[in-house]
Amino acid sequence: EVQLVESGGGLVQPGGSLRLSCAASGFTFSSYEMNWVRQAPGKGLEWVSYISSSGSTIYYADSVKGRFTISRDNAKNSLYLQMNSLRAEDTAVYYCASHPLYYWGQGTLVTVSS
Amino acid sequence: QPVLTQPPSASASLGASVTLTCTLSSGYSNYKVDWYQQRPGKGPRFVMRVGTGGIVGSKGDGIPDRFSVLGSGLNRYLTIKNIQEEDESDYHCGADHGSGSNFVVFGGGTKLTVL
Numbered sequence: 524e525v526q527l528v529e530s531g532g533g534l535v536q537p538g539g540s541l542r543l544s545c546a547a548s549g550f551t552f553s554s555y556e557m558n559w560v561r562q563a564p565g566k567g568l569e570w571v572s573y574i575s576s577s578g579s580t581i582y583y584a585d586s587v588k589g590r591f592t593i594s595r596d597n598a599k600n601s602l603y604l605q606m607n608s609l610r611a612e613d614t615a616v617y618y619c620a621s622h623p624l625y626y627w628g629q630g631t632l633v634t635v636s637s
Numbered sequence: 638q639p640v641l642t643q644p645p646s647a648s649a650s651l652g653a654s655v656t657l658t659c660t661l662s663s664g665y666s667n668y669k670v671d672w673y674q675q676r677p678g679k680g681p682r683f684v685m686r687v688g689t690g691g692i693v694g695s696k697g698d699g700i701p702d703r704f705s706v707l708g709s710g711l712n713r714y715l716t717i718k719n720i721q722e723e724d725e726s727d728y729h730c731g732a733d734h735g736s737g738s739n740f741v742v743f744g745g746g747t748k749l750t751v752l
Binding site: 567 | 686745
């Protein structure tokens with residue numbers, strides 16, 4: 524069974540940092556491209572970042588470019604999102620998902636507030 | 638990049654059928670669209686991919702036969718027949734743009750209420 528389990532969310536002050544993790548199991552993680560997608564409270568889905576299976580190709584949404592960094596460790600079957608200079612508008616549930624977006628995690632909530 | 642437009646809400650009675658629409662912006666009629674179901678308080682779940690020729694590939698895990706898709710012009714449709722209570726969800730459509738800062742784009746989502 525494919526499982527994606529996010530962790531690392533929480534309450535952080537504006538300007539602060541947070542690192543999200545996503546543990547993958549049930550499939551060959553190293554063969555899959557991956558994404559982070561977020562959903563602000565009561566809003567729709569917003570794509571955040573993409574990483575190729577090897578990590579050699581990375582894309583970011585304009586809203587997070589220069590502040591967020593996606594990475595992966597195929598030996599640990601894990602995906603990461605380092606989030607710096609956080610803003611109130613980054614408050615959302617963050618999902619890790621495969622690419623194509625066939626498999627999704629349950630999400631982790633990030634709240635940016637003073 | 639394409640813009641995907643969805644009506645914010647839809648409703649249907651138990652046992653009836655409903656068709657949800659995702660409309661691509663002009664110039665993107667060749668794009669395939671993915672449908673996702675999101676039950677209250679849960680993460681999204683892949684339903685199926687649709688192009689102008691209909692379904693592309695396979696349905697997502699556990700998606701019942703009551704769910705089907707069609708594509709025509711700029712519109713991509715998700716039809717649910719014999720609606721059940723568990724179908725009450727937000728339905729999102731999304732499309733791969735292929736590269737850059739709009740790698741994946743989503744519609745605003747449609748909230749389906751089962752009456």
